Amino acid sequence: MKEVLPLFIMIDACGWEIVRNDPFAQNFAPTRKKLESVFGYSSTCVPSILSGRWPDEHRNWCYFVFDPKNSPFRSLKPFGWLPKFITSRRIFRRYLTKFVKVQLKFRGYFDLYNIPFKFIHLFDFTEKKSPLKPKGMNRGPNIFDFLEERGVPYFVTEPLNPEEDNRDRLIRDIEAERIDFAFQYWAGLDGLLHMVGNDSPEIPKKLRMYEEWIEQVLAAARDHYKEVRLYIFSDHGMANCDEHLDLKAKIDALNLRMGVDYAVVYDSTMARFWFFDEDAKRRIIEVLAKEPQGRVMPDEELKGFRAYFDDHYFGELIWLAKEGVLIVPSHMGERPIRAMHGYHPHDPHTYATLFTNQDSVPDDVTHIPHICRLMERDAELAKQANGR
């Protein structure tokens, strides 16, 4: 029997609005808190949680950036000659994504998404390492560096394996008393929400299933640890997308040259622009100003969210869609999906959650990067208590 197990379980996209009227986790983690998320997608929310720092510090923000000099994708340019009905097919993209990931030795999550092969040599992919591993951040340490430095044995999810496998491996580690800390990351709810939306009856069903799994993990933990410090949390929420916007068609109509006059990445809720010509810049800004389904994010506002980059590495101008508006087609997908995240941090469906079996959550834990403080505090505590 060991003394203390800090158990951190992240349920991707389990936002405040998703569980506000649902008794989720009430039986074993009754203390609830609404947390503000970070501006961006999971590609920035998860690294922010794992490092306790902000996008302008760790520089894990959006996946694709205009950077032809450093582009690892030059070898894919010939695919630009293939007809779009082949290159936009999901199965073709999936096969090629695997091939590219191995070729380029990317360690983290990687997807070619819907970036056109004609232009892919202009872009770099910014998550070459896995934030779920030590030394996995673009800049600075994460919780796994912290644990390794202190010699704390830990469990961490293997994101390529099914959720059930990760659940079972965690239970085995607990039963063997091999670990003094656990970070479990379940992504299934996020995928389901994207498909069916946040008001589908499928969602409470999935929540009940997670409750059962957590009960199983807890039962094992109580047999092997005197105290289990449980935290369940999310990185962001999920908004239904009832409006679609073909922003690309409006920009393409200007007949400007991609890579010469300007460059753009269409994420599903953001368009990020780089300009190489003053006239092109003026005309693009004119088009964006006429677009009521979103707005240009002012630098000051980005700075407030700690997502402003002095070197404009992720784009000189960030246009953000209103909550519920999906850019489609985008470089993230050719076809619409039911729901999306990555809207303004103050939009209702962006807020994240924290549930715990502790009596209270410290007052200064208000934003998702602050979860890292709880992880560091409890890892220290377990290390002392378990006598390592």
Ligand SMILES: [Zn+2]
């Ligand atoms: Zn998602």
